[in-house]
Amino acid sequence: MLNTLRDITQAVASAHSLETALEVLVSSTKAAMETQCCSVYILEQQELVLSATDGLEKSAVGRVRMPLTQGLVGLAAEREEAVNLADARLHPRFKLFPEVAEEEYRAFLAVPIIYQKAVVGVIVVQQASARQFSEGEEAFLMTLAAQLAMAIRGLKQKAQVSSLHQQILFQGTSASSGIAIAHAFVLGGEISLEQPDIRCEDIVLESNRLVAAMGRCKEAIGALSQRFDREQDEEVASIFNALQLLLDDASLGGEYAREVLLGWEAESAVSRVSLRYIQQFLAMEDPYLKERASDIRDLGQKVLRQLIEPERLELEPDKPVILVTKEADATMLAEFPRQKLAGIVTELGGVNSHAAILARALGVPAITGVEQLLSADIDQKLLVVNASRGQLMVSPSPAIVSEYRSLISAQKALQRQYAQELTLPSVMLDGKRIRLYLNAGLLSGVASEIAEGADGIGLYRTEIPFMLQQRFPSESEQVKVYQQVLSAASGRPVVMRTLDVGGDKPLPYFPIKEDNPFLGWRGIRLSLDHPELFLVQLRAMLQAGAEGKQLSILLPMVSNLDEIDQALAYLEQAHVELKNDVNSNIKMPRIGIMLEVPAMLYQLDEVAKRVDFVSVGSNDLTQYLLAVDRNNPRVSSLFDSYHPGILRALHQARLDCEYHHLDISICGELAGEPMGAILLVAMGYHQLSMNQGSLARINYLLRRVSGEDLAQLLAQALSLSNGFQVRELVKEYLTLQGLVTILN
Structure with missing residues (x-):
C-alpha cells in the first residue's frame, strides 16, 4: 500500500x-x-467544481458546480472530515446532478483535500453496490489526500498564473515591509523538461552549445560531489557521481549529442531524449529501475538550465527587478546589485531568518513562504509586492499598478516627514531619553547610516564579512574591517558580536550539516570548539578598539555560565598576548552576552557577576520560548513576538537586570517595529538597536508618546490572551494618539 501511495x-x-x-x-x-x-x-471561489472523473460523465467536468452548503461533497468540505456512506441516496444532503450520470452509484466516500487549514478540494470514490467503505480504504484515501494537498494547490496556482488575462494573488508572510513594482527575476526556478521540437540550422553550433552546457553541468555536479565527499556523506555523494556518469558519451550525454546530429536544437535534443527514457523507465515493473526516471529528469533539467540561463545573474543595467527564488541566503542578497533589487519573494525561509533581516537592513520589501511559486511561469512578468500584507500580485491590471504607485508615493512622503526629525534626540513627552542604536553587518553605508541619527552601533554582525569571503579572513583583514566600523561611528559606542554562524547563516567554505541547526553547533559553541579562530577574532577586535572605550564585545548563543567563563578566559589570553607582542596600552572592552536562550533568563544573578551587559535577541528568544522554527513557513503563524508570554519574559528580564545592576538593551527585530518599540520602552528598555530603515520612524514615534500612557498600555497588554489581542490594543492606542499611519 505504501508503494501505491508513493507511485500515485x-x-x-x-x-x-x-x-x-x-x-x-x-x-x-x-x-x-x-x-x-x-x-x-x-474549490474555486467558494464553489466545488467537478474537475476530473473516471466513472462519471466526462462532459460534466468543469460544468458541475456546488456551494459548500450543498450536496455530500460539500458536506465533506464544510465539515473538513471524511463522509462514508453505504447508500448515499438515503442521506438528507444527497443531491443528484443528472448531467454526471451517477444515479447507479450507492456506496460513497468523500475526503477533503486540506492544505494548511484551508480546503483545496474533495476526492470521492463510489460503487454501485450498497456497502460501507472499510476503515482501511478510508485511511488510504485520507492519507493520499494529505500527501497530495500541497502539489494540487501548487498546480492550481500554476494554472491560474498561466492565464495571461487573469490577475493572480499569491499569499505569503511579510519579512520586510514596503511595496515594490517590477518584473520578476526568477533565480533557480523550474526548467520545464517539455521543450518545443525545433530544427537547427547549424549542427556544429548546436553541438558546441551542448558540449559547453554539459561541461558546466559536470563542473557544478562535481563540486557538489566533492563537498559531500569531504563531509563523508557517501550516500549523497554517490547520487551526484551517478549523475556525472549519465553525462558520459556512453550514456545520456551521447544520446543528447546524437539527437543534435539528427538536426535538433540542443534544448530540443535534451528534452526529446529525456522524455523518451523517462517514459521507458516508468513503464518498468522493477521499483528501482522505475525510480531512475527521476534521475533522468533531474539531469535533463540541469543541462537545460545551463543551456537556457547559464549566466542568470548578469542583469541589464538600471533595471530593478523583484528577485524570486526558493530560498535567499545572506550571501546571495549581499552580492546582488542593490540598485537592481526592488523586492524579494521566496518559497522558503522565515520572517526572522538572517536573509529577511538583511532585506530589512537594505530596506527591500520581502515576502517569504509563498509556496509552489517556482513551479509557476512568472519569470519576466510584472509583479506587485505588497510586503506589508504578505501579498504578491502577478500580471496586475493597470488600475492596480496605478493604485500601488500612489501608495508608494504616500509612503515616501511619510518617510520624508520622519526623516526631518532624525537629527533630533529621541526624547519622550515626559523628558525620558531613549537611545537608538543601529544594527549593522555590511560595511558599505555604515558611515552614512551612523550620520543619520543613530546613537551608535548596538549590534555589528561580524559574520557578514565572513560570509562574503571564500575563506576565514585573516587577523589583519579583520582588524582593518573592525577599525573601519569604529571609525565610521565617530567615537560613538560600537557593540561587536563575535562570529555567529550556524542555523540559517552558513559559511560557504565551512558547511555545517545538522538535522536541527537552530539547536545545534552555532554561535559561541562553535567559537569555543575552534579557539584558533576565536582567538584570532578576539585579538583583531582588541587591536581595533585599542586604547579607547568605544568598543564592546557581545557573545552570541550563550546557554550556560561555563561558556561565559571559557570565553572570558580566551579574551584574557588574547589580551595578554597583545600586551606582550603589540601594544601594552590596549584596554579591555565591556563584555556582554546575547540573552536569547531561555535558560539564561533564570541565571541573570550569576551573569551579572561575570559580564557588564546583556543584549536581548528577541528573534531567537521568541523562537526558543515558543518552540517554533522561525525559518519554517508552515509554522510561521505561530512565531509571534507579541505573544503575552514573550512580553512577560522580556519585562521580567528587564526588572531582574535592574535588580542585579546589569545593563540591558535589545537588538532583536522587535525594537525596530513601532508596536514593539513602545511596548519595550513601557517595560523600561532605554536602549533599542534596529536596522537603519527603522530609525527615523521609531524616533518620530517616541517623541510623541509619554511614559505614563505607555505604562497603562503595558499593563493591559500583559493581561491579554494572545498576540492578536495585543496588536489590536496597541493599534487602538496609536489611533487615539493620531499616530496609526506609522504602522503603514
Missing part, C-alpha cells in the same frame, strides 16, 4: 498541468481502491 503521489507531483495531474489521480486511485468511480472536485 509521484505521478501527480510530476505532472506539468493541473488537468493532467487530476486525471492521473482519479484513474490511479480508482485502480488502487478497485472501485467503479473516482472523482475530484476543486
Whole structure:
C-alpha cells in the first residue's frame, strides 16, 4: 500500500498541468481502491467544481458546480472530515446532478483535500453496490489526500498564473515591509523538461552549445560531489557521481549529442531524449529501475538550465527587478546589485531568518513562504509586492499598478516627514531619553547610516564579512574591517558580536550539516570548539578598539555560565598576548552576552557577576520560548513576538537586570517595529538597536508618546490572551494618539 501511495503521489507531483495531474489521480486511485468511480472536485471561489472523473460523465467536468452548503461533497468540505456512506441516496444532503450520470452509484466516500487549514478540494470514490467503505480504504484515501494537498494547490496556482488575462494573488508572510513594482527575476526556478521540437540550422553550433552546457553541468555536479565527499556523506555523494556518469558519451550525454546530429536544437535534443527514457523507465515493473526516471529528469533539467540561463545573474543595467527564488541566503542578497533589487519573494525561509533581516537592513520589501511559486511561469512578468500584507500580485491590471504607485508615493512622503526629525534626540513627552542604536553587518553605508541619527552601533554582525569571503579572513583583514566600523561611528559606542554562524547563516567554505541547526553547533559553541579562530577574532577586535572605550564585545548563543567563563578566559589570553607582542596600552572592552536562550533568563544573578551587559535577541528568544522554527513557513503563524508570554519574559528580564545592576538593551527585530518599540520602552528598555530603515520612524514615534500612557498600555497588554489581542490594543492606542499611519 505504501508503494501505491508513493507511485500515485509521484505521478501527480510530476505532472506539468493541473488537468493532467487530476486525471492521473482519479484513474490511479480508482485502480488502487478497485472501485467503479473516482472523482475530484476543486474549490474555486467558494464553489466545488467537478474537475476530473473516471466513472462519471466526462462532459460534466468543469460544468458541475456546488456551494459548500450543498450536496455530500460539500458536506465533506464544510465539515473538513471524511463522509462514508453505504447508500448515499438515503442521506438528507444527497443531491443528484443528472448531467454526471451517477444515479447507479450507492456506496460513497468523500475526503477533503486540506492544505494548511484551508480546503483545496474533495476526492470521492463510489460503487454501485450498497456497502460501507472499510476503515482501511478510508485511511488510504485520507492519507493520499494529505500527501497530495500541497502539489494540487501548487498546480492550481500554476494554472491560474498561466492565464495571461487573469490577475493572480499569491499569499505569503511579510519579512520586510514596503511595496515594490517590477518584473520578476526568477533565480533557480523550474526548467520545464517539455521543450518545443525545433530544427537547427547549424549542427556544429548546436553541438558546441551542448558540449559547453554539459561541461558546466559536470563542473557544478562535481563540486557538489566533492563537498559531500569531504563531509563523508557517501550516500549523497554517490547520487551526484551517478549523475556525472549519465553525462558520459556512453550514456545520456551521447544520446543528447546524437539527437543534435539528427538536426535538433540542443534544448530540443535534451528534452526529446529525456522524455523518451523517462517514459521507458516508468513503464518498468522493477521499483528501482522505475525510480531512475527521476534521475533522468533531474539531469535533463540541469543541462537545460545551463543551456537556457547559464549566466542568470548578469542583469541589464538600471533595471530593478523583484528577485524570486526558493530560498535567499545572506550571501546571495549581499552580492546582488542593490540598485537592481526592488523586492524579494521566496518559497522558503522565515520572517526572522538572517536573509529577511538583511532585506530589512537594505530596506527591500520581502515576502517569504509563498509556496509552489517556482513551479509557476512568472519569470519576466510584472509583479506587485505588497510586503506589508504578505501579498504578491502577478500580471496586475493597470488600475492596480496605478493604485500601488500612489501608495508608494504616500509612503515616501511619510518617510520624508520622519526623516526631518532624525537629527533630533529621541526624547519622550515626559523628558525620558531613549537611545537608538543601529544594527549593522555590511560595511558599505555604515558611515552614512551612523550620520543619520543613530546613537551608535548596538549590534555589528561580524559574520557578514565572513560570509562574503571564500575563506576565514585573516587577523589583519579583520582588524582593518573592525577599525573601519569604529571609525565610521565617530567615537560613538560600537557593540561587536563575535562570529555567529550556524542555523540559517552558513559559511560557504565551512558547511555545517545538522538535522536541527537552530539547536545545534552555532554561535559561541562553535567559537569555543575552534579557539584558533576565536582567538584570532578576539585579538583583531582588541587591536581595533585599542586604547579607547568605544568598543564592546557581545557573545552570541550563550546557554550556560561555563561558556561565559571559557570565553572570558580566551579574551584574557588574547589580551595578554597583545600586551606582550603589540601594544601594552590596549584596554579591555565591556563584555556582554546575547540573552536569547531561555535558560539564561533564570541565571541573570550569576551573569551579572561575570559580564557588564546583556543584549536581548528577541528573534531567537521568541523562537526558543515558543518552540517554533522561525525559518519554517508552515509554522510561521505561530512565531509571534507579541505573544503575552514573550512580553512577560522580556519585562521580567528587564526588572531582574535592574535588580542585579546589569545593563540591558535589545537588538532583536522587535525594537525596530513601532508596536514593539513602545511596548519595550513601557517595560523600561532605554536602549533599542534596529536596522537603519527603522530609525527615523521609531524616533518620530517616541517623541510623541509619554511614559505614563505607555505604562497603562503595558499593563493591559500583559493581561491579554494572545498576540492578536495585543496588536489590536496597541493599534487602538496609536489611533487615539493620531499616530496609526506609522504602522503603514
